[in-house]
Amino acid sequence: MPIYMDRHDVSAKVTAEIVADLHQKDLKIQHRFNCKGLTYWFDDKRKTAFCLIEAPNKAALKKMHDHAHGEVPNRIIEVDNAVVESFLGRIEDPEKSQKAEVNIINDPAFRTVMVVGITPGSPELILDKNVNSNIAEQHNIISSTISSFNGRLVKRNQDYLLISFISVTKAFECALKLQSLFQKRFGRKPGSPFKLKVGLDAGLPVEDKNGFFEDTIETAFSYFKVVKGTVVLSAEVKELYESENLNVSIRSGSVVALNRSDDKFLKELMNFTGKNFSNPSLNTNDFCQYLGSSKSKCYRKIVALTGKSPNSFIKNYRLNKSLELLKTRDWNISEVAFETGFNSLAYFSKCFQDTFRILPSQYIKFTNQSYSG
Known part of the structure; x- marks a missing residue:
């Protein structure tokens, strides 16, 4: 049977005790709707509650809640138990709470999400086997480091690690530790064959998108992929960290702490680009129109955040997307070229080779060897 997580935005008067009582009311009648309440989370600060429920469908879940209270x-979104546990640490009521008559669980589902990875220092190094071997080794170090900051590894592949933290402070301190370890290993000077990237955002498991923590993950990924700087923090993470640490300001040349304006601009930019990169006619004017910004202001913002002009940003986005598609081995080169907004196969191959110093066909051959090896 499917597992669902629902979100309740509650009034300021609602307390942890009230939410616990509502949970118990669900449990008393759940059998009548073929449902099973697994657990819940309550965030008193943000006045949100999240229920994890096994149910035949969303309608049955709604009916259970309606009849209970x-x-x-x-x-309501459908979720995977393993993913929920990896982010939130549990999929059932904690044992200690079960001793209480109403099972009070004052546990917010708010999490700080980190996307971190060691990437090649220059694009042409993506096929260097020694570089890739060193990257895998460094990812092992990252994986072993996060536990000391109470981080939970959600996902790992050859390009990045996705990590969940309860504490914003622990998440940021972990990012600084990873940065320190990287600098001790490879130094601070430019020209290293490796580059550390860390993106941090914070949010709730059910927001505007349909996926579990999807909004927060997408934002952290955008910092990881496109923003200049080693460690990039959302405005939310910056403000929460400073409030938790007696308003200590984050000041570091290698840490980029975005303000609310830049945060909003970047999210809108990535959202628009993600939906329109396949359009070969996409250009700077389209960005300006969507973002409601003048051409000069749009240009300055994109350069300041990404280090690239709008046209270079579009091309780089498309080429990185082409790497993802070619790596899946489900697409041929022509399909990838046109899917990523290149209206000429020859031009796509040229741009790919100019950036990665290798032809798309050679990249496919390398990835096939990597999979078979």
Whole structure:
């Protein structure tokens, strides 16, 4: 049977005790709707509650809530138990809470999400076997380091690690530790064959997108992929860290702490680009129109955040997307070229070779050897 997580936006008067009581009311009648309430999370600060429920469908879940107490959820998404546990640390009520009559669980589902990885220092090094071997070794070090900051590894592949933290402070301190370890290993000077990238954002498991923590993950990925700087923090993470640490300001040349304006601009930029990169006619004017910005202001913002002009940003986005598609081995080169917004196969091959110093066909051959090896 499917597992769902729902979100309830509650009033300021609602307390942890009230939410616990509502949970118990669900459990008393859940069998009538073929549902099973697994657990819940309550965030008193943000006044949100999240229920994890096994149910035949969303309608049954809503009916159970309605009959139990009338508190129908604002949003419902289908989730995977293993993913929920990897992010939030549990998929059932904690044992200690079960000793209480109403099972009070004052545990917010708010998490700080980190995307971190060691990438080649220059694009042409993506096929260097020694470089890739060293990257795998460094990812092992990252994996072993995060546990000391109470981080939970959600996902790992050859390009990045996805990590969940309860504490914003622990997440940022972990990022600084990883940066320190990297600099001790490879130094601070430019020209290294390796580059550390860390993106941090914080949010709730059910927001505007349909996926679990999807909004927060996408934002952290955008910092990891496109923003200049080694460690990039969202405005949310910056403000929470400074409030948790007596308003200590984050000041470091290698740490980029975005303000609310830049955060909003970048999210809109990435959202628009993600939906339109396949359009070969996409250009700077389209960005300006969507973002409601003048051409000069749009140009300055994109350069300041990404280090690239709008046209270079589009091309780089498309080429990196082409790497992802070619790596899956489900697409041929022509399909990838046109899917990523290149209206000429020859021009795509030229741009690919100019950037990565290798033809797309050679890249496919390398990835096939890597999979078979």
